[in-house]
Amino acid sequence: MDELPVIVHRRTCPLCEAMCGLNVHVRGDQVERITPDPDDVWSKGHICPKGTTLGALHHDPDRLRRPVVKQPDGSFKEVSYAEAYARVDELLGPVIAEHGIEAVTAYVGNPLAHALDLSRYVGILIGMSGIPMIYSPGVVDQWPKNVGAHLMYGGMWKIPVPDLQRTDLFVIMGANPQASQGSLLSCPDIMGEIGAIQKRGGRVVVVDPRRTGTAAKASEWVPIVPGTDAAFLMAVVQVLFAEGLVNPGHVEQHLDGGQASLDELGVLVASWTPERVEEVTGVAADRIRGLARELAGTERAVLYGRIGLCNQEFGTLASWLVDVVNILTGHFDVEGGSMFPLPAAWTVSDLPMPELENGVPNFGRWRSRVRGAPEVLGHVPVSCLHEEISTPGKGQIKALFTVAGNPVLSSPEGDRLDSALPGLDAMISVDLWINETTRHADVIFPGLSALESAHFDDMIWMFAVRSGAKFSPAVFDPVEERPGEWEILIRLAGACLGTPMADFDVVAIDDGFFDVLAMAHGVDGAAAREHYTEGGPMRLLDLQIRSGPFGDRYGENPDGLTLAKVQEHPEGIDLGPMRPRIADVLDTANGKLLLAPAYITDDLTRLEERMSRGRPELVLINRRHLRSNNSWLHNVPSLMKGSNQCTLLMNPTDAASRGLSEGDLVRVTSESGSIELPLELDDGILAGVVSTPHGWGHGKDGARLEVAAGRPGVNTNVLSPGRLVDAPSGNAMVNGFEVSVRAAT
Ligand SMILES: Nc1nc2c(c(=O)[nH]1)N[C@H]1C(S)=C(S)[C@@H](COP(=O)(O)OP(=O)(O)OC[C@H]3O[C@@H](n4cnc5c(=O)[nH]c(N)nc54)[C@H](O)[C@@H]3O)O[C@H]1N2
Ligand SMILES: Nc1nc2c(c(=O)[nH]1)N[C@H]1C(S)=C(S)[C@@H](COP(=O)(O)OP(=O)(O)OC[C@H]3O[C@@H](n4cnc5c(=O)[nH]c(N)nc54)[C@H](O)[C@@H]3O)O[C@H]1N2
Ligand code: SF4
Ligand SMILES: [Mo]
Numbered sequence: 001m002d003e004l005p006v007i008v009h010r011r012t013c014p015l016c017e018a019m020c021g022l023n024v025h026v027r028g029d030q031v032e033r034i035t036p037d038p039d040d041v042w043s044k045g046h047i048c049p050k051g052t053t054l055g056a057l058h059h060d061p062d063r064l065r066r067p068v069v070k071q072p073d074g075s076f077k078e079v080s081y082a083e084a085y086a087r088v089d090e091l092l093g094p095v096i097a098e099h100g101i102e103a104v105t106a107y108v109g110n111p112l113a114h115a116l117d118l119s120r121y122v123g124i125l126i127g128m129s130g131i132p133m134i135y136s137p138g139v140v141d142q143w144p145k146n147v148g149a150h151l152m153y154g155g156m157w158k159i160p161v162p163d164l165q166r167t168d169l170f171v172i173m174g175a176n177p178q179a180s181q182g183s184l185l186s187c188p189d190i191m192g193e194i195g196a197i198q199k200r201g202g203r204v205v206v207v208d209p210r211r212t213g214t215a216a217k218a219s220e221w222v223p224i225v226p227g228t229d230a231a232f233l234m235a236v237v238q239v240l241f242a243e244g245l246v247n248p249g250h251v252e253q254h255l256d257g258g259q260a261s262l263d264e265l266g267v268l269v270a271s272w273t274p275e276r277v278e279e280v281t282g283v284a285a286d287r288i289r290g291l292a293r294e295l296a297g298t299e300r301a302v303l304y305g306r307i308g309l310c311n312q313e314f315g316t317l318a319s320w321l322v323d324v325v326n327i328l329t330g331h332f333d334v335e336g337g338s339m340f341p342l343p344a345a346w347t348v349s350d351l352p353m354p355e356l357e358n359g360v361p362n363f364g365r366w367r368s369r370v371r372g373a374p375e376v377l378g379h380v381p382v383s384c385l386h387e388e389i390s391t392p393g394k395g396q397i398k399a400l401f402t403v404a405g406n407p408v409l410s411s412p413e414g415d416r417l418d419s420a421l422p423g424l425d426a427m428i429s430v431d432l433w434i435n436e437t438t439r440h441a442d443v444i445f446p447g448l449s450a451l452e453s454a455h456f457d458d459m460i461w462m463f464a465v466r467s468g469a470k471f472s473p474a475v476f477d478p479v480e481e482r483p484g485e486w487e488i489l490i491r492l493a494g495a496c497l498g499t500p501m502a503d504f505d506v507v508a509i510d511d512g513f514f515d516v517l518a519m520a521h522g523v524d525g526a527a528a529r530e531h532y533t534e535g536g537p538m539r540l541l542d543l544q545i546r547s548g549p550f551g552d553r554y555g556e557n558p559d560g561l562t563l564a565k566v567q568e569h570p571e572g573i574d575l576g577p578m579r580p581r582i583a584d585v586l587d588t589a590n591g592k593l594l595l596a597p598a599y600i601t602d603d604l605t606r607l608e609e610r611m612s613r614g615r616p617e618l619v620l621i622n623r624r625h626l627r628s629n630n631s632w633l634h635n636v637p638s639l640m641k642g643s644n645q646c647t648l649l650m651n652p653t654d655a656a657s658r659g660l661s662e663g664d665l666v667r668v669t670s671e672s673g674s675i676e677l678p679l680e681l682d683d684g685i686l687a688g689v690v691s692t693p694h695g696w697g698h699g700k701d702g703a704r705l706e707v708a709a710g711r712p713g714v715n716t717n718v719l720s721p722g723r724l725v726d727a728p729s730g731n732a733m734v735n736g737f738e739v740s741v742r743a744a745t
Pocket of ligand 3: 013014015018019020046047048049050051052181
């Protein structure tokens with residue numbers, strides 16, 4: 001081995017939105033180490049501990065390299081693709097024949113958003129298979145933002161992001177970029193940017209029930225009672241109106257109803273004074289008033305809200321109010337404020353949805369069968385899935401696809417899903433590991449490892465503070481010829497349509513998909529296809545770039561971008577910071593920005609009711625850790641070193657009053673269930689609030705994650721009550737529900 005040279009491959013890390021440039025040092029077929037790429041034009045040498053683990057993930061002996069099929073004794077056997085396809089046909093055929101396609105659904109998980117081909121091709125499985133609806137963790141994540149964006153701007157992914165590289169006041173609510181590295185906010189080294197804001201004389205304020213790693217580095221931490229951000233922000237808006245601080249700038253001309261819409265909003269917020277909300281929020285009236293004035297009075301300022309504002313009781317109101325504050329204070333669609341990014345490659349996820357085009361609240365077109373939960377943007381709460389599988393009757397789910405997901409750990413009431421999955425007639429998973437969820441599958445198709453795949457982010461550029469383009473070729477060839485995941489997704493759609501998986505005409509479907517997407521972007525697909533010798537994700541990516549805002553449009557703009565030109569720049573291409581572009585973005589029925597959609601403001605009655613409700617003695621919130629990534633990096637030995645991440649954080653005063661001390665094993669109980677985990681005292685968490693991380697609870701029989709099983713932790717979603725959601729979006733309220741804590745016996 002030693003005589004083989006080390007070759008350094010440049011890569012973009014696909015694990016989170018920071019899109020860091022990596023140098024992967026490879027000798028032979030072994031990754032020796034991974035270092036930051038200082039010459040990457042986007043990340044300039046930033047990296048986190050997870051980025052160095054792509055080699056460990058690639059070499060992980062537990063990672064699946066071939067399809068596996070469940071045997072009668074419950075074990076998995078490696079099989080050929082032909083055998084796996086045949087098993088899918090055998091299982092799926094009878095389900096559809098007997099119960100119809102309504103008995104089939106899919107759960108599509110988070111890594112989808114980061115993978116070259118899954119992100120671009122999952123639409124085929126969803127759109128072509130005929131399955132009526134799918135489930136995803138979107139409703140334990142950002143659905144409130146999607147609802148707001150859909151109603152206000154006319155597209156569920158038209159989500160504005162803070163221009164933090166050019167701002168002087170950055171107010172962060174319910175996000176902890178120190179751990180997450182940014183969410184619906186793609187920016188390398190956010191903590192570095194936070195330092196830079198302070199260095200240029202600006203301020204960073206964190207509003208969070210916990211003094212997080214971000215809050216510790218900020219200029220100020222404002223502790224807030226979980227779930228009360230909407231009340232807090234209503235008071236901020238009240239102050240803006242009461243003190244004559246409303247000045248939307250150039251955005252005013254885009255407001256549906258103009259000045260009148262502002263006046264109406266002023267009336268709506270009139271009673272929400274800081275004094276009225278200070279007790280409920282735990283934030284002094286003076287501080288709320290001061291923050292409103294500071295936001296209005298700082299030329300370059302921005303308010304940013306993320307998962308802590310979504311995964312809570314008033315997610316839609318709180319997320320909407322973040323945008324409202326930015327609009328009213330003139331920090332919308334301007335440098336240093338909240339802006340709309342411009343991806344070089346348009347994203348496949350952002351196709352106009354015909355039935356959702358009008359900006360009218362056409363939600364609730366149908367309801368879930370068992371609970372009667374209303375559909376919102378095609379989704380119902382993901383906790384419905386377990387009961388749709390386990391409750392008999394017409395419409396019962398009998399077959400499930402999971403793609404890049406682990407809902408047993410990530411969904412509220414995941415333990416009930418764990419119990420329901422064995423009742424399925426067919427479960428087919430596309431995943432690289434046998435995890436807590438896929439252990440129930442009948443067939444698992446493995447994707448390629450990150451280092452075996454080329455990479456160019458799709459969705460993530462929609463949230464990027466700069467436009468840019470980076471392409472990474474695969475570092476390794478797969479050991480054997482294997483179909484890409486995009487091809488598996490197409491074949492699975494075929495199986496739903498009654499064609500044997502092996503026989504499905506992948507090329508024809510891929511061509512058709514290309515042509516539809518091309519047409520949506522003003523390109524003649526058939527003519528464009530003449531430029532290529534083969535189809536698949538690379539062809540699609542080239543189309544996305546060439547017909548994108550910087551593209552060459554197949555020769556029309558000879559100086560424009562193509563995938564080939566991007567490939568000439570392994571360090572990436574920087575296409576500049578965000579620019580004002582609201583007129584291009586707005587896609588509502590009348591092209592105007594709807595400042596206060598009635599669908600959202602109607603929910604104020606629920607907030608009113610919350611104002612007179614007492615606060616439970618103890619509520620639970622969640623947290624993330626820099627060395628973890630949802631449920632699936634716990635099989636990497638280097639990330640599992642160090643202190644136990646899966647602990648309950650509690651304020652020392654709450655511990656003392658319960659006779660509990662650091663390290664005690666405690667039992668946490670909610671209306672849904674109980675878990676036991678060690679106690680960690682933290683004077684930086686508000687009294688009356690405790691915190692757990694999600695994504696733990698490994699060590700289950702049949703899963704194949706040996707390292708994770710050695711330090712399994714517990715599944716916090718056993719505690720999360722499925723019935724508790726943010727009403728307008730159906731998004732799970734995994735933060736802010738009541739729990740009790742006592743010593744475990
Ligand atoms: N209580 C609580 N619950 C939460 C959250 C919370 O804050 N609190 N957060 C929620 C959020 S924001 C999210 S996004 C979800 C995440 O929820 P999920 O998406 O369900 O879970 P992950 O842990 O991301 O699981 C990803 C799976 O994809 C697989 N995988 C990785 N890369 C690939 C690939 O390239 N191809 C394929 N086919 N598979 C791949 C991994 O092996 C893993 O099994 O969890 C949600 N759940
Ligand atoms: N290292 C790491 N990085 C990740 C992930 C990971 O699991 N690990 N997951 C990725 C994914 S899928 C996502 S969606 C993003 C999420 O990225 P972020 O949105 O930054 O998520 P968190 O780090 O969980 O921070 C949420 C914060 O909300 C606070 N909070 C909870 N309830 C409330 C409340 O009611 N009000 C307020 N104001 N704050 C509240 C919590 O205390 C916490 O500090 O991270 C991504 N990046
Ligand atoms: S912050 Fe870490 S996980 Fe995220 S892209 Fe960079 S190296 Fe990867
Ligand atoms: Mo997420």
